[in-house]
Amino acid sequence: MSNISLDYVRKSYGPSEVIHGISGSIQQGEFVVIVGPSGCGKSTLLRMIAGLESITGGEIQIGKRVVNKLEPAQRNIAMVFQNYALYPHMSVFDNMSYGLKIRKVPKEEIRRRVEETAEILELTPYLKRSPRQLSGGQRQRVAMGRAIVREPDVFLFDEPLSNLDAKLRVQMRLEIKKLQERLGITSVYVTHDQVEAMTLGHRLMVLNAGSVEQFGTPIDLYDKPATLFVATFIGSPAMNILNGTVSEDASSIILPEGEVIPLGMRLNAQAGASVNLGMRPEHIRLATNGNALFSFKSDVIEELGADTIIHADFGKATSSMAVRLDGIHRVSSGTQFSFAIDPENLHVFDPESGKRIN
Amino acid sequence: MIKRVHFPSSPLPYLLVAPQIAITIVFFIWPAGQAMYQSFLIEDAFGFGREFVWFENFEILFEDPLYADVFIRTIFFSVMVAALSMFLSLILAGFADRVVKGATIYRTLLIWPYAVAPVLAGALWVFMFNPSVGIIAYWLDLIGVDWNHFLNGGQAMALIVFAASWKQIAYNFLFYLAAMQAIPKSMIEAAAIDGAGPAKRFWTIIFPLVSPTTFFLLVINIVYAFFDTFGIIHAVTEGGPAGSTVTLVYKVYSDGFIGLDLGGSAAQSVILMAMVIGLTVIQFRYVERRVDY
Numbered sequence: 297m298s299n300i301s302l303d304y305v306r307k308s309y310g311p312s313e314v315i316h317g318i319s320g321s322i323q324q325g326e327f328v329v330i331v332g333p334s335g336c337g338k339s340t341l342l343r344m345i346a347g348l349e350s351i352t353g354g355e356i357q358i359g360k361r362v363v364n365k366l367e368p369a370q371r372n373i374a375m376v377f378q379n380y381a382l383y384p385h386m387s388v389f390d391n392m393s394y395g396l397k398i399r400k401v402p403k404e405e406i407r408r409r410v411e412e413t414a415e416i417l418e419l420t421p422y423l424k425r426s427p428r429q430l431s432g433g434q435r436q437r438v439a440m441g442r443a444i445v446r447e448p449d450v451f452l453f454d455e456p457l458s459n460l461d462a463k464l465r466v467q468m469r470l471e472i473k474k475l476q477e478r479l480g481i482t483s484v485y486v487t488h489d490q491v492e493a494m495t496l497g498h499r500l501m502v503l504n505a506g507s508v509e510q511f512g513t514p515i516d517l518y519d520k521p522a523t524l525f526v527a528t529f530i531g532s533p534a535m536n537i538l539n540g541t542v543s544e545d546a547s548s549i550i551l552p553e554g555e556v557i558p559l560g561m562r563l564n565a566q567a568g569a570s571v572n573l574g575m576r577p578e579h580i581r582l583a584t585n586g587n588a589l590f591s592f593k594s595d596v597i598e599e600l601g602a603d604t605i606i607h608a609d610f611g612k613a614t615s616s617m618a619v620r621l622d623g624i625h626r627v628s629s630g631t632q633f634s635f636a637i638d639p640e641n642l643h644v645f646d647p648e649s650g651k652r653i654n
Numbered sequence: 655m656i657k658r659v660h661f662p663s664s665p666l667p668y669l670l671v672a673p674q675i676a677i678t679i680v681f682f683i684w685p686a687g688q689a690m691y692q693s694f695l696i697e698d699a700f701g702f703g704r705e706f707v708w709f710e711n712f713e714i715l716f717e718d719p720l721y722a723d724v725f726i727r728t729i730f731f732s733v734m735v736a737a738l739s740m741f742l743s744l745i746l747a748g749f750a751d752r753v754v755k756g757a758t759i760y761r762t763l764l765i766w767p768y769a770v771a772p773v774l775a776g777a778l779w780v781f782m783f784n785p786s787v788g789i790i791a792y793w794l795d796l797i798g799v800d801w802n803h804f805l806n807g808g809q810a811m812a813l814i815v816f817a818a819s820w821k822q823i824a825y826n827f828l829f830y831l832a833a834m835q836a837i838p839k840s841m842i843e844a845a846a847i848d849g850a851g852p853a854k855r856f857w858t859i860i861f862p863l864v865s866p867t868t869f870f871l872l873v874i875n876i877v878y879a880f881f882d883t884f885g886i887i888h889a890v891t892e893g894g895p896a897g898s899t900v901t902l903v904y905k906v907y908s909d910g911f912i913g914l915d916l917g918g919s920a921a922q923s924v925i926l927m928a929m930v931i932g933l934t935v936i937q938f939r940y941v942e943r944r945v946d947y
């Protein structure tokens with residue numbers, strides 16, 4: 297077990313820089329998820345920690361060692377690949393024991409450790425099979441087993457669940473979480489799936505175009521997204537973003553149609569400056585007598601049983617808007633609704649920099 | 655029941671395959687038939703009469719200890735050529751697979767020997783190893799090896815093994831490289847993370863994974879060494895000294911065209927033909943059914 301620290305880590309392929317100075321530290325035993333859209337550099341960053349990509353600038357430390365110049369083998373890490381990368385010509389047992397054999401662990405101990413790990417992962421009946429004879433989920437487990445059996449300082453995962461079907465993915469997600477808690481090994485997990493990220497990670501590093509947008513707990517990211525990007529990336533349905541301007545006294549936002557949304561605080565912004573106002577669909581309530589802040593006519597209604605999602609085109613200047621109401625609301629489209637929202641659930645962003653300003 | 659697709663009958667398909675069939679008949683089937691017929695005849699020494707003798711030519715061959723020697727020598731030669739050229743190309747492909755910079759140049763250079771005609775390749779080696787003017791013979795002399803493949807049968811054999819292997823390296827290299835590049839990169843990376851160094855990865859991961867290619871190339875190389883090295887042997891040693899580099903194919907030529915024993919030579923080529931057919935069957939049955947993971 298080790299902590300990992302990244303200090304202004306950069307990566308260029310030729311003239312193009314794909315990782316622009318990422319810093320952050322990962323505590324011992326922590327489960328950190330790197331999440332972001334396709335092509336943002338998640339795999340690249342993970343592979344730099346693993347030693348599979350060279351580091352163009354900055355420093356990576358695992359434990360007390362700077363590992364920039366160390367071979368993958370010397371970093372005492374284990375990695376689970378998206379395609380599992382099992383050795384097809386070896387049995388499950390040999391796959392799991394390969395790393396131990398190379399490290400010259402005594403035969404008896406290898407056998408004990410592999411059998412123990414197989415027990416945890418329910419792989420015991422398959423030890424003699426070749427990977428070809430396993431299902432996707434079982435292969436995934438073997439890949440995990442190969443990592444666990446080595447008892448590494450750090451686990452690295454690169455989208456290990458993306459080749460599984462939806463149901464198995466949810467199941468394996470839970471297993472990985474339980475396993476990580478049980479073993480307490482520092483883990484870095486890459487995914488582009490925000491639900492996976494939110495459920496697995498102690499903390500999430502949200503990456504966008506090679507830079508960190510925010511690094512915090514799932515609740516931090518949900519409650520106080522630091523940027524417009526994080527605000528829309530985390531949460532489903534995505535946060536509604538409305539255009540608005542700062543009021544005279546800087547304590548409310550005026551929407552294009554003239555509605556005034558009080559913020560319950562004073563913004564550090566010029567009166568009349570344009571801002572983006574974010575509201576999560578699940579934070580918007582139906583207004584009860586007289587506290588309505590804005591209203592619109594519903595368009596499409598999705599009744600999901602547990603909740604109802606109302607979609608609408610809001611005003612002239614904004615795109616579509618979604619509201620999620622608990623329970624079943626039998627409404628037809630075209631109904632006029634009035635809504636309210638608590639000031640602490642409002643998110644205000646500077647449209648220029650995308651940064652949060654409230 | 656197998657469903658058949660019926661096409662309206664038309665002479666066009668027959669016309670389209672006719673040239674291929676004609677070529678096969680004129681250049682392969684007919685000579686093969688001739689050889690087969692010839693192998694049943696014994697001509698008298700002056701070429702005036704011939705006698706149909708059934709399998710007598712074969713009986714003579716199988717009783718001839720010289721033929722057995724040539725057979726064993728050919729097997730030795732083939733195994734050496736296959737082993738040497740496959741081993742070298744495996745190693746070269748292993749390096750080429752790792753090269754990042756200048757990979758194309760490196761690969762192109764390695765493919766060149768394949769484009770050199772066998773006789774030229776042979777001439778090249780003869781020249782380099784020429785006891786009086788050859789550069790390698792000179793170097794060998796410096797380290798105390800007295801090289802003269804015109805006199806020393808063992809050295810002559812070594813020389814044709816080198817020349818024949820060198821010629822085949824490019825071919826093997828291409829197949830090995832293609833096979834290695836088909837191995838998912840993440841598998842190699844997984845092994846690296848598991849702690850295996852480059853050599854360990856090569857022998858425990860890459861080599862086993864290219865084993866279908868190894869088997870395929872083994873058959874191809876044996877066939878090559880058996881049947882396709884006449885040009886090289888002819889250019890390098892002409893079977894000498896004292897017949898120490900005569901292989902089966904070379905013996906067909908020297909018995910038939912030099913010794914003018916047409917019947918015996920034809921019988922030998924029939925035996926070779928049977929072997930080619932055998933090897934081809936092996937190749938179809940075992941090699942084409944690729945092992946995939």
Ligand SMILES: Nc1ncnc2c1ncn2[C@@H]1O[C@H](COP(=O)(O)OP(=O)(O)OP(=O)(O)O)[C@@H](O)[C@H]1O
Binds near residue numbers: 336
């Ligand atoms: N070998 C390479 N040469 C040049 N550019 C590369 C190379 N590898 C990756 N890149 C670029 O680096 C960027 C980040 O790639 P990376 O694989 O880390 O993305 P990712 O976040 O893992 O995406 P995904 O979710 O699709 O896996 C991409 O824009 C990609 O084009």
Ligand SMILES: [Mg+2]
Binds near residue numbers: 338339340
């Ligand atoms: Mg990736």
